[in-house]
Amino acid sequence: MMIAEQIGEASYRTTEAYIAETAACVGPKEGEGPLGEYFDAVWRDEGVAHPSFERAEQAMLTQAQDTVLSKASRDWSEVDLVIGGDLMDQLIATDFVARRHQRPLLGVFSACASFAEALAAAAAMVRQPGPDTILVGASSHHLTAERQFRFPLELGYQRTPTASWTATAAGAVLVVARSTPVAIDAVTFGRVVDWGWKDANDMASAMAPAAVDTIQRHLGALGEKVDAYDAIVTGDLGAFGMKLAAHLADTEYDFDLGGKLEDCGHLLYDIERQDVHNGGSGAGCAAAVFSGYLYHNLRTGRWRRMLLAATGALFSPTSSQQGESIPAIAHAVTISWRGEQS
């Protein structure tokens, strides 16, 4: 049987991929946001009891992974493969939590798109007889990302209006090759799009073209239009980036994102009240928003079909200081509700 049929340059129809369960754990600020009720666990603080915030992030990712397995009544020994990523140098969240779970591991990195990349890879790989159970996850922590990418915390430099707020969040999804009500129908692996934007405090401008490029190629490969979807959810473009993506799609790519466009970084916070400027970002942002809110909409049948197109800004502090522009990437995953007939 054809497992993942190639339908475009980097697009695949995934006929055997289903989502068994999801879980999301977040920090206090994310819990206070509009999606608070959809998360499995909201931490009371950023993890101050841990020896370091890096360890706190690892604990949050572990909690999300353990939670998804317990919700699905599965044991770690049944997991054939773990695919995941985070923002830390050398993936020290994803890799270090693997010391405990001891399952085969593929670490992936595409910044805030890491979750979508992992989910797409899992959907393309999962099959009977195996690997038939793949655990996908991603995490980020506001305090570990700030110190790696920007400044120490107590240094109160002002943020620009286009800056995003790295979310303290972890999400985990159990992808299986056994029919469940929520199926992954197709994936498109993104390519690097660099339109020459350099300001690391404005990742939205760098990432919007990548989002539109991938969405267009994904819809083209599937022969679908935007109206086949209840929602097209980008990852971490924020309020400003959504405007850019909608404009770009409309003027340069001849498709109208219309009222279908949403964005994980835009959904996670109350942008006015929570002082997050352009919105949330981080590998854990799309992971937790999908695992909490978006999956809920599919699981309950409120949405029949959605496209997750998370974007990542692939710069490092070094490349930024050396004056390089910011390459961006977006990976797309179509997920649909198949009803309870399974």
Place this chain on the structure above:
Amino acid sequence: MGVGIRGQDPRIQRYHAYANRIRPRPAVIRNAWWAFVVGGMISLLGQGITWGFQQVGLTENAAATPTSIVLVGLGALFTGLGWYDRIVKHGGMGGTLPITGFANAMVAPAMEFRAEGLIMGVGAKLFTLAGPVLVYGMATAFVMGAIRYALGIG
């Protein structure tokens, strides 16, 4: 429909023009006002401390050094208490530029990099932010001193 890397693709130029037009901008006037207020209040505090030292018998010149020490101490304390970042959040350069901001730039990395140990953490990272200030401050002082000397003022 190749995706160019910076090339001559007119779509890229149109996109940049559009993005630059609608990009949200910092509230310059309001930020400048708050920088003036916060920076002015810190300066006023410094002036008050100087007067205090003059009251106990120091000359204005002699009072400058202990005034700096007190302000640096306050900047460090407020950073440690987690208050200084809020002052700068509203005051911007008004909080960063005075000597209290220098203390903030020293203490913030010291707190942040404790987890990496006293040598490679606090020791190595202490001057990551203050370092450039010291380097160019001293370089400027050297050049100005040389000019004064050459003009016979010094």
